Amino acid sequence: MPRNNTHNGLRINKNANQFSSIASLIGEPVRATMLWKLLEGKAYTATELAVSADVSAQSASMHLAKLITAKLLTVVRQGRHKYYRLANADVAYVLESISSLAPNDKLVTEESSHVSPNDIKYCRSCYDHLAGRVGVALTDRLEKMRIIVSAGQNFDVSPAGAKWLADLGIAVDDLKKQKRAFARKCLDWSERRYHLSGSLGASLLNKLIEMKWLRRIKNSRKVVVTSAGQERMYKLLRLSL
Amino acid sequence: MPRNNTHNGLRINKNANQFSSIASLIGEPVRATMLWKLLEGKAYTATELAVSADVSAQSASMHLAKLITAKLLTVVRQGRHKYYRLANADVAYVLESISSLAPNDKLVTEESSHVSPNDIKYCRSCYDHLAGRVGVALTDRLEKMRIIVSAGQNFDVSPAGAKWLADLGIAVDDLKKQKRAFARKCLDWSERRYHLSGSLGASLLNKLIEMKWLRRIKNSRKVVVTSAGQERMYKLLRLSL
């Protein structure tokens, strides 16, 4: 009887519907597994995702199509392969925040927020850039040293900063030409603070791994700081880890 | 054949499973509607939630039980009623972040982030405290005026601040005695900046509504600044809205 077909009721339900359709899209077990895998930041083919979620190619294709139409993923064709990745860092962020609700985080008392270097919260990749305590600390130092400067929801690179990055082998001008966002502020769930994302964040992470200052942990989003990395980052950035 | 039963594969899937179960819990249409309603911050009875989601009492009971065991909601009994509310601000925050993925945000070009006072992004309640552009601006002013001071992931209240709040009718000492967090930093999705949550944030919102500086919009999380509120907040806080 009391169907809430008031004007307000309808509007609320419209919002709730959109909200619900996204959440259930993410929540379906197979899709959740795929998204979780893609959180590493790498692009995977449909078959790879099908295998890792342990379903048939047909199922995978159907699920991936849904994620694409919902704009949660993007695809690029390469020959007969299709490479899927998360649509943007916002998606990665939402996935992270959902997982933070998992009750596995055994009773985190108010200020027992001590994060050890072995903790996934300490140093991890978020989609394609560096997050966690280290990601935030690095971003902080870059800002303090005026290599990057805050600009609304984005960062920008100072002239001096561009030179500093060039010394590291990162061509800021080239990155700016890409159509994806250049240097966005990405929120870190565990730290509740900004870190650097966008093409600059991504190429910085790549560079740090290439130089062996950081090392990815296989099949995980965890990243560790090598001893060389520790030393060099202190020398270059006064960043003690 | 290639069931990924490697040690790593299993660990990844364990995480993905937890992740998936939370997301699908949120995503089910009826539960999504209930959660969306609870985002207003108020507590509702099982029947109220059943009506607003347009389902039978039995169904509602079942859904609510699931949300309780997942620690997404909490309940208190009062006589023969049970009052449900979101378990904490983190839950509210996650719900908000999910909804931010909705593609309804019609093409937000890089810096067209112009928010009008009629926009839900401008001024709204997040769970039980004030969020949106106004929430962030208010928090900023409170910090600039040293009423609150940053302390890691929390805020603290200065001695002068405690006096200022007492003049408003907020007893800081009493709030600190509560077992819930006193003054947390809560991230605002649309603004990507902090605002004040915790018991202090909640009682500040209540007080502002009580004094008729703000007014809740029925059946919505939107909140509007009254003209009296505009005037008083400028006088008291140099906050122009």
Next chain:
DNA sequence: TCCACACTTAAGCGCAAGTTGAACTATCAA
């Protein structure tokens, strides 16, 4: 004491949503 109300529990039904098998397109490599 009695009845109304708020909410819960259990059993069976039914449907939406995912899976499967088969057929189809497109790319690549002999």
Next chain:
DNA sequence: TTGATAGTTCAACTTGCGCTTAAGTGTGGA
């Protein structure tokens, strides 16, 4: 050209999960 691989589409099937009916507990008011 042929055959192998990557991915998609479609229709038939299977099933998990929410809904309904029905019965039960606990609280409050007359």
